[in-house]
Amino acid sequence: MNNNASPTNTDERRLTIAEALREAIAQEMERDPRVFLIGEDIGIPGGFGGAFGVYLGLPEKFGHERIIDTPISEKAIAGAAVGAALMGMRPIPDMQYSDFLFECMDELVNQAAKMRYMSGGKLSVPLVMRCPVGTANRGAQHGQCPESYFIHVPGIKVVAPSDAYVAKGIMTAAIRDDDPVLVFEHKLLYGSKGREQAGGLDLTAHVPEGDYVFPIGRGLIKREGHHVTVVATHLTLYRCLAAAAELALEGIEVEVIDPVSLQPFDTDLIFSSVEKTGRLLIAHEDTLTGGWGAELAARVADDCVYSLEAPIKRVAAHDVPLPVAPILEQTVVPSQERITREIRALCAM
Amino acid sequence: MTERINVDDVTTERALDLYREMLRIRRFEDRVYQLFLQGELPGTLHQYQGQEAVAVGACQALNDGDWITSTHRPHGHALAKGVTVRSAMAELYGKATGCCGGKGGSMHLGDPDVGMIPAIAIVAGGVSVVSGMGLAFKMQRNGHVALCFFGDGASNEGAFHEGLNFAAVQKLPIVYVCENNMYGASTPFTATSLVPNVADRVAGYGIPAVIVDGMDVLAIHDAVSEARQRAAAGDGPTLIEAKTYRFAGHSRGDARGYRSRDEEAEWKEKDPLVRLEYSLLNAGRAQESTFARILDEVNTELEDAVEFSRQSPDPRPEDALTDAYATPIGTGTHS
Ligand SMILES: Cc1ncc(C[n+]2csc(CCOP(=O)(O)OP(=O)(O)O)c2C)c(N)n1
Numbered sequence A: 001m002n003n004n005a006s007p008t009n010t011d012e013r014r015l016t017i018a019e020a021l022r023e024a025i026a027q028e029m030e031r032d033p034r035v036f037l038i039g040e041d042i043g044i045p046g047g048f049g050g051a052f053g054v055y056l057g058l059p060e061k062f063g064h065e066r067i068i069d070t071p072i073s074e075k076a077i078a079g080a081a082v083g084a085a086l087m088g089m090r091p092i093p094d095m096q097y098s099d100f101l102f103e104c105m106d107e108l109v110n111q112a113a114k115m116r117y118m119s120g121g122k123l124s125v126p127l128v129m130r131c132p133v134g135t136a137n138r139g140a141q142h143g144q145c146p147e148s149y150f151i152h153v154p155g156i157k158v159v160a161p162s163d164a165y166v167a168k169g170i171m172t173a174a175i176r177d178d179d180p181v182l183v184f185e186h187k188l189l190y191g192s193k194g195r196e197q198a199g200g201l202d203l204t205a206h207v208p209e210g211d212y213v214f215p216i217g218r219g220l221i222k223r224e225g226h227h228v229t230v231v232a233t234h235l236t237l238y239r240c241l242a243a244a245a246e247l248a249l250e251g252i253e254v255e256v257i258d259p260v261s262l263q264p265f266d267t268d269l270i271f272s273s274v275e276k277t278g279r280l281l282i283a284h285e286d287t288l289t290g291g292w293g294a295e296l297a298a299r300v301a302d303d304c305v306y307s308l309e310a311p312i313k314r315v316a317a318h319d320v321p322l323p324v325a326p327i328l329e330q331t332v333v334p335s336q337e338r339i340t341r342e343i344r345a346l347c348a349m
Numbered sequence B: 001m002t003e004r005i006n007v008d009d010v011t012t013e014r015a016l017d018l019y020r021e022m023l024r025i026r027r028f029e030d031r032v033y034q035l036f037l038q039g040e041l042p043g044t045l046h047q048y049q050g051q052e053a054v055a056v057g058a059c060q061a062l063n064d065g066d067w068i069t070s071t072h073r074p075h076g077h078a079l080a081k082g083v084t085v086r087s088a089m090a091e092l093y094g095k096a097t098g099c100c101g102g103k104g105g106s107m108h109l110g111d112p113d114v115g116m117i118p119a120i121a122i123v124a125g126g127v128s129v130v131s132g133m134g135l136a137f138k139m140q141r142n143g144h145v146a147l148c149f150f151g152d153g154a155s156n157e158g159a160f161h162e163g164l165n166f167a168a169v170q171k172l173p174i175v176y177v178c179e180n181n182m183y184g185a186s187t188p189f190t191a192t193s194l195v196p197n198v199a200d201r202v203a204g205y206g207i208p209a210v211i212v213d214g215m216d217v218l219a220i221h222d223a224v225s226e227a228r229q230r231a232a233a234g235d236g237p238t239l240i241e242a243k244t245y246r247f248a249g250h251s252r253g254d255a256r257g258y259r260s261r262d263e264e265a266e267w268k269e270k271d272p273l274v275r276l277e278y279s280l281l282n283a284g285r286a287q288e289s290t291f292a293r294i295l296d297e298v299n300t301e302l303e304d305a306v307e308f309s310r311q312s313p314d315p316r317p318e319d320a321l322t323d324a325y326a327t328p329i330g331t332g333t334h335s
């Protein structure tokens, strides 16, 4: 089966990730009156439409009763989302930057994640937290990738779309899901704005006009190959794809997988790829120790031990906070060059 | 019409010093903005034009050994506290000679040598941390005071309320300086609070709160001096709410569509630099040429800092891997 569900016919309707997310949210708000947005600077007239413009145009369409601007109060945002979700609404709370999630860890970890379980399955917390991640020369408190903190919390689902087709479908799936879902999006992948810093990528993809679901828990093969499996998300995924193109010239065929969901992982897809290639490299922009790559590596080690022909490798940010100077930042987060080198070394083992 | 401020109780020399300090910040910010547009500076910027009187008035009221905390908008605080123009500028360039060695950047300017921890870009983060700084000074009985700068928007965070209450109960030697510039990013303070002043919120914690004209450097200075004395005497914290305005957008590329040009023009009339200059001229205390000379000197200092930053070396790539721990702990395989 070809898991690459995203058609690439260039004549088709192409959207950026920001546009795709906006479309998903608008369609779900249209479809379901329980869905509403809540966060800082999301709907102020003359304002920003959220930190990355994803909500531009929505207040005009849905009004300020369903697009609720809050004070700078992440605990209030997350707490209100949990409470409203418990009482039958479908809130989409917004974190301008993922780094601010730490302001509302209690509401997410102690409340959202545990209400279903503590109630013996009688309650649901269907909220969708939007969480932008990624390094962009803003230093230690505005560039972290904290996805992995949350895969550790039973009761929370974690997804990380990297292209517009998946973004629309997984946002729709998340809104319709009965559990709390954290949607991590990369700042440099939203659209044309980040293009330059993201290395001149074309970040648009074909996006069907109607609503559709990209299921949580399903990954995608972005490029087929038989020598080594590489699993990566977000900007790092694109660096891996570029590395794969480079290595193809040397005769190394890399299979690149976008896991899309980090909790739950699409283990079927990843295991069968590793069974085919015998080698696995996991790459992420989050730091190495305790990153989601560690969890995935452990699962593959468990399940695919007889298929593995070499140790599982991880390429991750070094275990330091993010520095701001470009030369330091480039050293810390995985570069295409570092990824290429590591894949090459792994294939030589 | 420019409104005069009271310059009767200050020596001309002192007033001109304050003017120079404010002008240094203003010109630093203007110059930095140009450099940013030219693509010389990485990242983003939160600029301080319009609020100079607060940083300068407050920091000038502190003693040696006192410390400050700052925010995502720290350039003015840093310069006013004594971070050199060279090391602040070099930090914005991400150079090894910057005050944080290129690791901090615009949002984390600071320098322990002058009593400033790296600015905290998490809104209200400083309000939490300053409690501990004050607590340490109290336990150390050293007479030092910690001053916490934060914005109107920060008063909506839980950290503000927990921090203030704790400091109040413990009678910690802290001065809170809230720069109420009427907006948190695009959001008007009035849309986030049913009481019109941040000071009104403080009544619940049983500490004094003072509202001052944030466009009058002398008024700020006096208010902070008094609050500092109170703090150092063991009588606990004071909150000072400075009514001010940021002339620029929230961060780079903010078209300021959420506020009116009329409102901006009204506040430009209150420019703290123009007001001080006008008041001194009017009182016959200084000549136009005095201000021209100060501008010249400040510009020279700035160009020197720009040149210094351009010439300064980048950090070495391997410097990225130091400073996470006091002693490297060796974490796993890195390539
Ligand atoms: C905890 C947290 N939430 C949100 C932000 C994003 N943010 C940065 S500055 C800002 C506005 C701050 O307003 P205010 O405290 O009034 O300071 P000002 O920008 O006016 O100086 C916001 C929302 C942040 N940095 N930290």
Ligand SMILES: [Mg+2]
Pocket: B151, B152, B153, B179, B180, B181, B182, B183, B184, B185
């Ligand atoms: Mg403000």
